[in-house]
Amino acid sequence: MHPAPVATEPPDLLRRLQSLCRGRDLDTLGARLTELAELAGGDLARVEAGMPRLSPDATTVERGASHLLERGGKKLRPLCVALAARTGTGFDERGCELAIAVELVHAATLLHDDVVDLGETRRGAPSSRMVFGNAVSIFAGDWLLIDALRRVRNAGPPDLLPRLLDTIEEMIFAESLQLDRRGKLDTTEAQWMSIVKGKTAALFSWALFAGGRSGGLEVAQCETLATYGHHLGVAFQAVDDLLDLTGDPERTGKALFSDLREGKLTYPLILSLGREPEFEAVLEEVCRAPEPSVDDYRRVLATLDRTRSLEDCRSLAHEHVALAKRAALSLAPSRARDSLLTVADATVHRPA
Amino acid sequence: MHPAPVATEPPDLLRRLQSLCRGRDLDTLGARLTELAELAGGDLARVEAGMPRLSPDATTVERGASHLLERGGKKLRPLCVALAARTGTGFDERGCELAIAVELVHAATLLHDDVVDLGETRRGAPSSRMVFGNAVSIFAGDWLLIDALRRVRNAGPPDLLPRLLDTIEEMIFAESLQLDRRGKLDTTEAQWMSIVKGKTAALFSWALFAGGRSGGLEVAQCETLATYGHHLGVAFQAVDDLLDLTGDPERTGKALFSDLREGKLTYPLILSLGREPEFEAVLEEVCRAPEPSVDDYRRVLATLDRTRSLEDCRSLAHEHVALAKRAALSLAPSRARDSLLTVADATVHRPA
Numbered sequence A, B: 001m002h003p004a005p006v007a008t009e010p011p012d013l014l015r016r017l018q019s020l021c022r023g024r025d026l027d028t029l030g031a032r033l034t035e036l037a038e039l040a041g042g043d044l045a046r047v048e049a050g051m052p053r054l055s056p057d058a059t060t061v062e063r064g065a066s067h068l069l070e071r072g073g074k075k076l077r078p079l080c081v082a083l084a085a086r087t088g089t090g091f092d093e094r095g096c097e098l099a100i101a102v103e104l105v106h107a108a109t110l111l112h113d114d115v116v117d118l119g120e121t122r123r124g125a126p127s128s129r130m131v132f133g134n135a136v137s138i139f140a141g142d143w144l145l146i147d148a149l150r151r152v153r154n155a156g157p158p159d160l161l162p163r164l165l166d167t168i169e170e171m172i173f174a175e176s177l178q179l180d181r182r183g184k185l186d187t188t189e190a191q192w193m194s195i196v197k198g199k200t201a202a203l204f205s206w207a208l209f210a211g212g213r214s215g216g217l218e219v220a221q222c223e224t225l226a227t228y229g230h231h232l233g234v235a236f237q238a239v240d241d242l243l244d245l246t247g248d249p250e251r252t253g254k255a256l257f258s259d260l261r262e263g264k265l266t267y268p269l270i271l272s273l274g275r276e277p278e279f280e281a282v283l284e285e286v287c288r289a290p291e292p293s294v295d296d297y298r299r300v301l302a303t304l305d306r307t308r309s310l311e312d313c314r315s316l317a318h319e320h321v322a323l324a325k326r327a328a329l330s331l332a333p334s335r336a337r338d339s340l341l342t343v344a345d346a347t348v349h350r351p352a
Helices: A012-021 A027-050 A058-071 A076-088 A091-118 A128-132 A136-153 A161-183 A189-214 A219-246 A268-275 A281-286 A294-306 A307-331 A336-347 B013-022 B027-050 B060-069 B075-085 B095-116 B127-133 B134-155 B160-181 B188-215 B218-246 B266-275 B279-288 B293-305 B311-327 B335-347
Strands: none
Touching: A012 A027, A027 A076, A027 A336, A058 A091, A058 A128, A058 A136, A058 B160, A076 A091, A076 A189, A076 A219, A076 A336, A091 A128, A091 A161, A091 A189, A091 A336, A091 B013, A091 B134, A128 A136, A136 A161, A136 B095, A136 B134, A136 B160, A161 A189, A161 B060, A161 B134, A189 A219, A189 A268, A219 A268, A219 A294, A219 A307, A219 A336, A268 A281, A268 A294, A268 A307, A281 A294, A294 A307, A307 A336, B013 B027, B013 B279, B027 B075, B027 B095, B027 B335, B060 B095, B060 B127, B060 B134, B075 B095, B075 B218, B075 B279, B075 B335, B095 B127, B095 B134, B095 B160, B095 B188, B127 B134, B160 B188, B188 B218, B188 B266, B218 B266, B218 B293, B218 B311, B218 B335, B266 B279, B266 B293, B266 B311, B279 B293, B293 B311, B311 B335
16 A cells, blocks of 8 residues: 545535534634634644555555545544643654554444444445445454554654553453343443443544654653543543434434444433333334334433433533543643543534 | 463363374374473463453353363464473563463454354354354454454563464455455466465464563564564465365364365365366365265365375475475574474374
8 A cells, every 4th residue: 555645625514614614603613613723634634645645557456445544534533642642741753653554444444343233334325334235344453453564663752652552452341241231222321331431432542642642742641631632532432322312314414213223222322211211112213113213203302301311411422522621721821631521522512 | 351270171172183193103292292292281371271251240241261271272473482482581570461362362363264254163062153253252262362462562572463463464464365265276386375375374473473482582583483483384375275175073173175165276176176177167066065065075076186185285295395404494493492303203293
């Protein structure tokens, strides 16, 4: 694989967020996002340019990986690496390799998750396993993982690799817990948090830590950044859970109720079930049906609304945004620190 | 996971090989295997004792991995690490970690391969995916890979980790090529060799190199050991191909013609197809049938015999055994070097 030509378009996520903020009483956030784009837009273009690209003699496994990578994705984890590095001495070539690596680890988990969950679409297109088959998707995930670890090992500093290995182990064990809880309607809020901590927050946490280290920060400051990353990850997942129930499939790239129908109990559903135990029968019916009907959507959303579960899920996201910002505010003031605050605030407004 | 109590039984593979040699004009090899067992039997017991074991609060993914690890397996790759280390200063704790790591990488590939090939039995028992499901088998493979990389990173020396990452990438690309060739009867000997080099020989090669490094040998000597490992791996795979066609399922732990029925063209079949093109129709019929009949077995084996394909596959194995031994003989004389020669000779007589 060869590096791609340098991307020149503004980062996709920022553009979508900016358009969303306009005229929605979020003009201030919109302006802050413009500042963020000015600061880190070039960083994301460098990450994009460094991602693995297909050479003419690429293997089928590389093509399977590339099929997913070419869809772009939000690049939120690389953005975290770049901003963390910029709270220190800046985002250099080594930082860029770390940013690419964290995106590759994320992509590897998507390739394996889609096989596990029989996922048919991803990022608004047929998933890699639908185009190339399960086998290619499994080996493509393995390969991206290896490529990511090699980049981290080469970029240094040397404490980042063992920390990433521990992080990936945590992600795997969280997937294991999620499998154990699959289809079980008695999942608790604590179990949800354990899964989210490992599945989502751990990799954000590593991204922030790694960025900080590559920016020459001391380990204690990097741990502060990691704390920011943990809370950002929890907030991100809480919003993800909301989007599964109320998102716009055109924007999210996946069907509504996907998590629910894969037997994954999202946070608003856990809250609703605790508040209205008879909701269990409704959910069982929705999961049994070959396709949820308009009536199913209405019944589920009416219950979520009545039990204030969507509201409380959004509150949980806001709580963790606040905790993330508190961590960031203990760092020295800088434009990058401001951007970390912006990313945290924007998380709860993201459309996908 | 906790270390297990120290194993006291003699290594399984050596015991089986010894019993096979008795009274079969292989008494000399039998005696050499006894020497090998005296030299390295304790090493393999240490490897066995250091393998990950289940703690009471183990995750389902760990249980899925353990299900495979508990079946033991031949431990040929750890034996290679131990003997290579003993051609130098000896097999110490770091060498033992490397030996465990290479076995874990091998086990990880088996867990993913069984999902890819829908394998129902492994090591004479239901495969992990049959007991725990595909999802657990995928994540268990991911986890063993991560655990192996962590052990290599911790054990050092530092050149071993990037070399292992490159080796695993080579294994993945070989799997990709194997997938591309699946069910294609026009696979060439050169394509077979490319697949075998990556799928089997590369990890043997790393095992020998790593063992040598942990035994304090210079890199040039370790490269010689790696060459031995490469040829041992090719010979090993050629014998594996024979066992798929003529092995005793009670000993190999898998049904006859498994490779063929998974669409993998083994070396003797490639030779036969080149020599009797009309054999293609027979193979297509065997693969189409829900279960090969006694008559199918007879027809396939008669063709393999008539075309001397089994014989020539065995010759290929002998050639690579000779090349492996030539590499080993360029090392300084030692009991460990003698044992490497024994391992090479024994490879062509192995029952499983």
